[in-house]
Amino acid sequence: MEPSLARCGWRATARVRSAPVSNVPNPGAASGPAPSPPSGPGPLTPPADAAAPVRHPDAPAPGEPLGPHYEHCFGCGEAQPHGLRLRARAGEGVSITAEFTVGPDHQGAPGLAHGGVLATALDETLGSLNWLLRVVAVTGRLQTEFVRPVPVGTVLHLDARVTAVHRRKIYCTATGRLGGPEGPVAVRADALFVEVKVDHFIDNGRQEEIRAAMADPDQFRRVRAFEVNP
Numbered sequence: 001m002e003p004s005l006a007r008c009g010w011r012a013t014a015r016v017r018s019a020p021v022s023n024v025p026n027p028g029a030a031s032g033p034a035p036s037p038p039s040g041p042g043p044l045t046p047p048a049d050a051a052a053p054v055r056h057p058d059a060p061a062p063g064e065p066l067g068p069h070y071e072h073c074f075g076c077g078e079a080q081p082h083g084l085r086l087r088a089r090a091g092e093g094v095s096i097t098a099e100f101t102v103g104p105d106h107q108g109a110p111g112l113a114h115g116g117v118l119a120t121a122l123d124e125t126l127g128s129l130n131w132l133l134r135v136v137a138v139t140g141r142l143q144t145e146f147v148r149p150v151p152v153g154t155v156l157h158l159d160a161r162v163t164a165v166h167r168r169k170i171y172c173t174a175t176g177r178l179g180g181p182e183g184p185v186a187v188r189a190d191a192l193f194v195e196v197k198v199d200h201f202i203d204n205g206r207q208e209e210i211r212a213a214m215a216d217p218d219q220f221r222r223v224r225a226f227e228v229n230p
C-alpha cells in the first residue's frame with residue numbers, strides 16, 4: 001500500500017485468492033468448450049417496432065427546474081442529509097440535464113465518489129425523464145460504465161434522454177461529465193424503465209411512508225396528475 005494511504009488510516013480490504021476454494025473439479029472443463037456468450041440485441045436495445053418518444057404537451061418548458069419528486073428521495077430529496085440532492089432541469093425534446101456535487105459523504109475510496117453513488121446519480125437523472133413523458137416508471141435495468149474516477153468536490157454534469165418507447169418499456173441513456181456540460185465523460189448508463197401505476201408504490205411501499213405521502217396534498221396531486229392526464 002502507498003505509505004500516504006497507510007498514514008491516513010485507509011486499508012485495502014480486498015485480497016486476491018491464490019488457492020482454489022474447492023477440490024471439486026469444474027464440471028464444464030471436461031465437457032468441451034465453454035458456451036458462447038449470448039448473441040443478438042440485448043434487453044437494452046429497443047425492438048424494431050419501438051416508437052420515438054413524445055414529449056407530453058404539459059411537460060415543463062426547457063430550462064425549467066423540476067424540483068424533488070419526493071422530499072425523502074435519496075437522489076433528489078431535501079430531507080436526506082447525506083443524499084445526492086441532484087438538481088434536474090427539463091431539456092429540449094425528451095431530455096434532462098442535472099447536476100450533482102460529490103460530497104465527503106459520497107466517498108468509496110479516499111477522496112473519490114463511490115461507484116454505487118454515481119449509479120444512483122445516473123438512475124435519478126434517468127428517472128427524472130418521467131416528468132417529460134408524464135408517466136410513472138421505475139428502473140427495470142441499469143447498465144453503467146465508469147470511465148474516469150470522480151473526485152470529491154466535483155460537480156458532475158449529467159444529461160439524459162429517452163431514445164425509444166415500446167409498450168410500457170422506456171429506453172433511455174445518460175452521461176455524466178466532470179466539471180461542466182462539455183467536460184470529460186466520467187460515467188455513462190443505458191437503462192430500461194418500466195411504466196407502472198401509482199398503485200405500484202401504494203401496494204409495495206412501507207405503510208408509514210405511504211400514509212405520510214398520501215396525507216400531503218401536494219405530493220398526492222402531483223403523482224395522480226400523471227395518471228389522469230395521460
Ligand SMILES: CCCCCCCCCCCC(=O)SCCNC(=O)CCNC(=O)[C@H](O)C(C)(C)COP(=O)(O)OP(=O)(O)OC[C@H]1O[C@@H](n2cnc3c(N)ncnc32)[C@H](O)[C@@H]1OP(=O)(O)O
Nearest residue numbers: 043069123124127138139140141167168169192194201223
Ligand atoms: C410516487 C413517486 C413517483 C415517481 C417515482 C420515480 C422514482 C424515480 C427513482 C429513480 C428510479 C428508481 O430507482 S426506481 C426503483 C428501483 N426499481 C424498482 O424497484 C423496480 C423493481 N421491479 C419491479 O417492480 C418490476 O420488476 C417491474 C415493475 C420493473 C416490472 O414488473 P411488471 O410490472 O410485472 O412488468 P412485466 O409485465 O414483467 O414487464 C413489462 C415489460 O417490461 C419488460 N421488463 C420488465 N422488467 C425488465 C427487466 N428488468 N429487464 C428487461 N425487461 C424487463 C418485460 O419483458 C415486458 O416487456 P414486453 O412483454 O412488453 O415486451
